[in-house]
Amino acid sequence: MIASVIVRSDVLIIGGGMAAAWAAIAAAETGARVIVVDKGAMGTSGVTATGGPGHWWVPEDPGLRREAVEKQAAKAQGLGDPEWMARIIDLTWRHLPTIAAYYPFGSDGRGGRYVQGVRGPEYMRALRRFAEARGVTILDHHPATELIADGEGRIVGARGIVLATEDAWEIRSGATVLATGGVAFRSGLIGSHTNTGDGLLMAVEAGALLSGMEFSISYSLSPAWASTRTLPYYAARFFDTDGCEIDVPPPKAGHAHQQALGAAMDRGPVLADLSDAPPALHGLLRRIQPLTVAAFERRGIDLWRQRFPVRLFGEGTIRGTGGIRIVDADCRTEVRGLFAAGDTASREPVAGAVSGGGAVNAAWALSSGRIAGVAAAREAQATRSGAYAPASGLGRAGLRPRRAARTLDVPEIVAAAGHEVHDYRKAFWRRADQLRNSLEVLDTHWHTLADHGRAEGRALVELRAAVAMTASARWCLAAALDRRETRGIHVRADVSRSDPAFARRLLVGGFDQVQTQADGPLAEVAA
Amino acid sequence: MIAALVAERCTNCAACVAACPTQVFEPGPTAPVLARVDACQTCYLCELACREDALWVNPDDADASHPPLDVLLASGQLGQVRRDHGWDEPFDAGQLDDYRLLGPLLNEGAEIAARRYAEQG
Ligand SMILES: Cc1cc2nc3c(=O)[nH]c(=O)nc-3n(C[C@H](O)[C@H](O)[C@H](O)COP(=O)(O)OP(=O)(O)OC[C@H]3O[C@@H](n4cnc5c(N)ncnc54)[C@H](O)[C@@H]3O)c2cc1C
Ligand code: SF4
Ligand code: SF4
Numbered sequence A: 001m002i003a004s005v006i007v008r009s010d011v012l013i014i015g016g017g018m019a020a021a022w023a024a025i026a027a028a029e030t031g032a033r034v035i036v037v038d039k040g041a042m043g044t045s046g047v048t049a050t051g052g053p054g055h056w057w058v059p060e061d062p063g064l065r066r067e068a069v070e071k072q073a074a075k076a077q078g079l080g081d082p083e084w085m086a087r088i089i090d091l092t093w094r095h096l097p098t099i100a101a102y103y104p105f106g107s108d109g110r111g112g113r114y115v116q117g118v119r120g121p122e123y124m125r126a127l128r129r130f131a132e133a134r135g136v137t138i139l140d141h142h143p144a145t146e147l148i149a150d151g152e153g154r155i156v157g158a159r160g161i162v163l164a165t166e167d168a169w170e171i172r173s174g175a176t177v178l179a180t181g182g183v184a185f186r187s188g189l190i191g192s193h194t195n196t197g198d199g200l201l202m203a204v205e206a207g208a209l210l211s212g213m214e215f216s217i218s219y220s221l222s223p224a225w226a227s228t229r230t231l232p233y234y235a236a237r238f239f240d241t242d243g244c245e246i247d248v249p250p251p252k253a254g255h256a257h258q259q260a261l262g263a264a265m266d267r268g269p270v271l272a273d274l275s276d277a278p279p280a281l282h283g284l285l286r287r288i289q290p291l292t293v294a295a296f297e298r299r300g301i302d303l304w305r306q307r308f309p310v311r312l313f314g315e316g317t318i319r320g321t322g323g324i325r326i327v328d329a330d331c332r333t334e335v336r337g338l339f340a341a342g343d344t345a346s347r348e349p350v351a352g353a354v355s356g357g358g359a360v361n362a363a364w365a366l367s368s369g370r371i372a373g374v375a376a377a378r379e380a381q382a383t384r385s386g387a388y389a390p391a392s393g394l395g396r397a398g399l400r401p402r403r404a405a406r407t408l409d410v411p412e413i414v415a416a417a418g419h420e421v422h423d424y425r426k427a428f429w430r431r432a433d434q435l436r437n438s439l440e441v442l443d444t445h446w447h448t449l450a451d452h453g454r455a456e457g458r459a460l461v462e463l464r465a466a467v468a469m470t471a472s473a474r475w476c477l478a479a480a481l482d483r484r485e486t487r488g489i490h491v492r493a494d495v496s497r498s499d500p501a502f503a504r505r506l507l508v509g510g511f512d513q514v515q516t517q518a519d520g521p522l523a524e525v526a527a
Numbered sequence B: 001m002i003a004a005l006v007a008e009r010c011t012n013c014a015a016c017v018a019a020c021p022t023q024v025f026e027p028g029p030t031a032p033v034l035a036r037v038d039a040c041q042t043c044y045l046c047e048l049a050c051r052e053d054a055l056w057v058n059p060d061d062a063d064a065s066h067p068p069l070d071v072l073l074a075s076g077q078l079g080q081v082r083r084d085h086g087w088d089e090p091f092d093a094g095q096l097d098d099y100r101l102l103g104p105l106l107n108e109g110a111e112i113a114a115r116r117y118a119e120q121g
Helices: A018-029 A063-073 A080-100 A120-133 A199-207 A255-269 A280-287 A290-297 A362-381 A410-422 A424-428 A432-452 A456-483 B015-018 B046-048 B068-074 B078-084 B099-120
Strands: A005-014 A034-037 A135-137 A144-149 A155-162 A167-178 A217-225 A237-239 A270-274 A308-314 A339-340 A506-509 A514-518 B004-007 B054-059
Touching: A005 A018, A005 A155, A005 A362, A018 A034, A018 A120, A018 A167, A018 A362, A034 A167, A034 B004, A063 A080, A080 A120, A080 A362, A120 A135, A144 A167, A144 A199, A144 A456, A155 A456, A167 A199, A167 A362, A199 A255, A199 A339, A199 A456, A217 A255, A255 A270, A255 A308, A255 A424, A280 A290, A280 B099, A290 B078, A308 A410, A339 A362, A410 A424, A410 A432, A410 A456, A424 A432, A432 A456, A456 A506, B046 B054, B046 B078
Parallel strands: A005 A034, A005 A167, A034 A135, A167 A339
Antiparallel strands: A144 A155, A155 A167, A217 A308, A237 A270, A270 A308, A506 A514, B004 B054
């Protein structure tokens, strides 16, 4: 493919959520020329923009910080890294307040500002303005479709599509940061339409490995007609359509709570009853989360008094922990010139085997973004060269089919990936035989995509998203199959205990043959 | 899904075209066109971007229908989320003064559920 627009930057950042924005700001602060490309628009796309990230927030008191790290390390079930935890606490504490010129921080109720939790749309608007003020070039609606590498395999930029014209673009960079978010497999999860795992795909095509992909079972409870934020539903009771109350352990029970809901939803519609919700919430919900109120008001439903149907929306790796394996303190991947940040990177260093949602993931996205941005800028300065070296595209499936190109049923392929990962029965009761069946189904789709997939313009972007979701689903399921134990949010119905032999991270990669291997010095996990 | 663009209010400023993360809108001669409704993720963020309160998102993520225009105009829902957010208000307007209560209210809900479950045995 000949690119019609070729641009050059020191640092190229792929993605436009909070991790991308913090990476861009930090890189630009070092004096580097920075370009951000987003599939959507920086400010509105990604799960940061529709969420309300509470950040891990621990004051600068050595005792408090030590205690916070110890608690989190225990939660991480052997897969965390206390050094990383301490680092992201510190970076978050120092940098989140720096958005003050662009974000209307509210009151902390004691005469100060409340900083740690920020409302998504305002936060992403602030980060965009902050990045613009630092001189970052933001290209909205410019999805990346593949990375490009020089003769030695070093990443020297990316290619993609200008959605408005459907032309191709190519950007040459000294270093590249992947910040494309996690993958929610088009479950309808709020804000996740563009989160299709493209960064995972591009990284593995370049030779990177993933880690923690088995920790991808997490769901958001929402009204059946659309995914919202979950604040109103914490005290909910649940009923079937005959009015019989369903036995659902409370949200604090974690997996058991979602499992009971999943089982009930598998049997038939489930209605939520919010009459037990904290009374103060009635008046305050609109002040805190106006969009959640709109989801009911516009249907004429009084959510505090009327029962309404609910559903679980899959979050894939978003409030899970899996992603690209980070190999050093600078957020490098195994591939030269390529960095990863936010939900695209594995969050095992800070969350281990449990969900990082609720505070840790946002602190990670901010911190890993800043770390990757600074390191990428430094690397770009060291490798700056005058001429364009010859480079080639690393994308395979969807771009360079192995056999005759054919029109494929892309929506069906996407639906299959989502179904195999998120189906309640399969996800809440993972079993080896079931996981193998799912992998078989997806292997077939994979081969079809790799053999025959090809498209141009906007259709190419959607085809590559289907490729990314199919590949990501296979990585999640293969890792789930090979972690033959229950740990954190990875719950196996056929091996219900944790096994000390598995107290290590599990790497996964590959396309035609998906392969796993144990990370670190410990013995290899047999496939 | 995005369901209505009230043409009589629209100034064709194209803010929604730029803001929509899934490129639902195409620029048009007098107003943007809802060109790719199927890609809509029901995020309401175009409504925040529209200073004329000309857009209405159906809260159902699979339904792009809207009430008759006169009903919609009288409903007060056009621009409601923008006003609730205090989106275009000055930064000292107090639009996020209750935001700190999110965590405590969430925990209170979780406590209520845990207590109730324990009592039920
Ligand atoms: C409902 C909800 C509530 C949450 N609440 C909390 C919380 O309270 N605390 C907490 O710590 N965490 C929370 N999380 C998790 C937290 O929001 C995420 O960890 C964080 O927002 C991730 O930021 P990100 O920049 O990595 O990804 P995102 O914000 O998802 O951004 C990814 C970006 O990449 C772009 N992109 C994708 N593919 C391409 C491509 N091919 N080319 C170019 N761009 C591309 C997308 O368009 C998007 O802009 C929550 C998540 C959800 C879903
Ligand atoms: S933002 Fe509102 S006024 Fe501007 S073009 Fe869109 S609908 Fe019209
Ligand atoms: S609701 Fe969101 S996705 Fe739908 S048109 Fe508006 S901005 Fe676009």
